[in-house]
Amino acid sequence: MTGLLQTIETSPGQTIGLIRENGQVEDCTVVPGGASIGGALSAIYFVDQFAAAGGNGSIGAPFNTFSAAFAAAAADATTTFRPQVIWCVPASYAAEGPQTSAVAGFVLTVVGWNLGGDIAQVPATGPTLPNIQLTGAGTIGANLVGCNIGTLDVATGEVTLASGSVAATVTCDVLKARDSQTGAGGWTATTSADFSNCALGAGAGVTPSATIRNCPQPSAPVAITGSVDIDAFTNAWQAITATVTLSVVDKPAQFSGGVVVPAVAAGNVGYVDTVLGGELATAPTDTPITANPHADLVAAGAGGGFINCRMSAPGTVRCAFLGPLAGGNVVFTFTVQRQP
DSSP: OOOOOOOSSOOTTOEEEEEOTTSOEEEEEOOOTTOOSSSOSSEEEEEOTTSOTTOOSSSSSOBSSHHHHHHHHHHHHHHHOOOEEEEEOSSBOGGGOOEEEOOTTOEEEEEEOOTTOOGGGOOSSOOEEOOEEEOOSSSOEEEEESOEEEEEEETTSEEEEESSOEEEEEEEEEEEEESOEEEEEEEEEEEEEEEESOEEOSSOEEEEEEEEESOOOOSSOEEEEEEEEEOHHHHTTOOEEESSOEEETTOOEEEEEEEEEOOBOTTOEEEEEEEOOGGGTTOOTTOOOEEEESSOOOBSSTTOEEEEEEEEETTEEEEEEESSBOOEEEEEEEEEOOOO
């Protein structure tokens, strides 16, 4: 349902419920009195530090300061309640000082503007923005695409970092980061955080829960307050800790135990069956499995070694060895990749 609703007691940015004729309740966001419908879905401003003064924010006459674009976006959001987008030519705008807004429902997106206009080609060294603080009521948020920032503070909304964005310090309700980096200042997400292919800075993270996927090794240990779901690749660095729980969501099923390696003459092949336990106690026949010995096998001469293994029966692995081998007991770790 699209329309305008004037209320007496509910402030802009808040959500109210309307009861439809069929008795269903539909949530509606209260917009400012000057809001209108039927116009552009978002407002777009362009910023080029090297442009002439006096621009109006259009692509032909961009603002030459980020602060001018931010002020225009805040003013438009006050009267139209629509999302605001700022495109910035890569340069440093940090000296312009902190940019703050208390506009209700202010949703701001800032994109590193390479002159070709292709988001996928945003330079790795995108624009450096002034610190931004949004404190308005209702659903607010900030999205950075290919931008750098010192402090980004969104009081009760969502922050997304994408395409090489770097944020030293972030405060928000929900933090979502893709192909980006958090700095040593740390971050606070009062509801949840989600990282994918992100470089996590050494600063501590404070959040009830976080999801971390496919992230490279941090430059220093990262401590997260709350519970963490992490993939095995990221967990392999052993550099991320959680104060509540740290769960490896795609951890393979494993069992470690002794295998009695047979004495095998040169040129011969020897087999041994080993009963598995733990997570692999009921692994089906012919389940794909890998094996890693914890020590070098004792060779009786040149050429001996471990060939392969297979699940020969439920819960039983058969290992094949090539002689010459002297034999002996060796601990192996057997691994089966869990199905998604």
